[in-house]
Amino acid sequence: MAKRKVIEDERKGEAESAESSSEESSSEDDADMLDVEFEWFDPQPQHDFHGLKTLLRQLFDVDAQLFDLSALTELILAQPLLGSTVKVEGNETDPYAFLTVLNLHEHREWPVIQQLTNYIQTQANRVPAIAQLGTLLNTSDNTRVGLVLTEKLINIPSEVVPPMYNMLLEEISWAIEEKEPYEFTHYLIFSKTYQEVVSALDEEDAPKQKKQKKAGNKGNAETFYFHPEDEVLHKYAAAFGSFEYQNEARESDSKRAFQELGMKPEGHLILIEAARFEEAVKSLQEYFNQG
Template identity: 65%
Template sequence: MVKRKSGVDDKAPSKDKMDVDGEDSGSDDDELLNVDFEYFDPSPAVDFHGLKTLLRQLFDVDNQLFDLSALTDMILAQPLLGSTVKCEGTESDPYAFLTVLNLHEHRDKPVIQQLTNYLIEKTRSSSLRLESLLGSSSKSQIGLILTERFINMPSQVIPPMYNMLLEEIQWANDEKEPYQFTHYLIISKTFTEVASKLDVEDDRPAKKSKKVANAVGETFYFHPEDEVLEKHALATLRFEYEKQGEEGASDAKRAFQEMGVRPVGRLTLIEREKFEGAVKAVGEYLGSEA
């Protein structure tokens, strides 16, 4: 079933002509590429592989710890909740998605148990102790927000998806469906810069010294809305991935910059009363017209 399809004429910045994976055609002239983005309900018939790819990107090197096929099926099993963004009609692959899963309602499903145990372990020694919220005796209803997009997608596609999610949760609650959340937990991905192994191997002492001095572990955001949402959070946590990338992986991800890029996981916990204000702030910051 197609969502209230908004033909949003977003202007995605690119260099001449940009692919889905963020590579450009090599032109030095900055242009604006007009793209019509359409919002759809998740479609079990066509979206399985696209959503699974985006989930793999979201969880980065730890994606192998979870049954992503089962998680994708769960997203597709609630097609009237959540959105996908496409550029070539409903039969095309999604370039972005956003949805929410009720961790309490699905707590007996193996993939949710995998995720819950992972989250509890990551927060065990931090101020964001999820065990009290996710434990079997907890009365809390945690809505796990999953969202990801391809690297060259404009951030302006995000506010409409959050706004539609608010509406859909309200509609679901009006129908007495299990979406009376007490908290929202957002999994996202940030990164830090690290000294490049390639430059060390090149034996350039001056450059190497500069990199080591600058590698202070500052957090950078892949998606600007994450920084906005954190300002409304009850608690946040930066966590290291369980599986480490192969040696030199940070250099493979350092496109067009001197430092290597090391992805780091991020959890943002927002109380129900603060969530609508957080969504509004995201829209104001990103300036979407939708």
């Protein structure tokens, strides 16, 4: 399938110089600059299955095994004119990022959508800030919720995200004109956050009094965002909140990543009423342009 639209975005990224000289000069002076050309494509059923499934597994983290990711990937690829992927070496390569929206009501008979809906309702019921999702996702109500799924590889800049949201708005508008089922009342964005936690190894060596003091501060832990755009979307949200994964994460040392503290990842949900979604998308573009 031909690509819908290609937007070239030259990003500057540092790459280490491969000089073999024995001189101990500053690495900053020797750094090279690498131009990367990002391209936005429609989802490609013949090329994107494995790449999208990998990104979905990353998005759902330790709870990914609770869902039929193969079926979810197939559902995303079954609507190739809605949503986008980001690639750097052409149409036939694996996506480095993606964004799509799924109609939870229209696809309610799909087992994987039932899995996702039940999962979101269960998690929302445990978090007062997003408890209203339990009722909103009840298919007997006159609501149409679009589940937005988006993820990118860690080293891909967040600036690739706003164009995908802009294209999604255009595609939804075209779909509605064609009487397709994408006239939503709400958008629900599935995301992820993390908190910094004390390494389990450090806690074993720490004095008992110190461990108790750190444990007492866990309730005040700062939330960090894997998706920086989430903080912008919060300003337009009817509700948002994080929740602990159903499967216990082995987070503290396996995700320590060369820093003193470990990471505890959590799921995150952002609910935006359809009337505010376009405004929220516009703010994303303005935010990253300023950055």
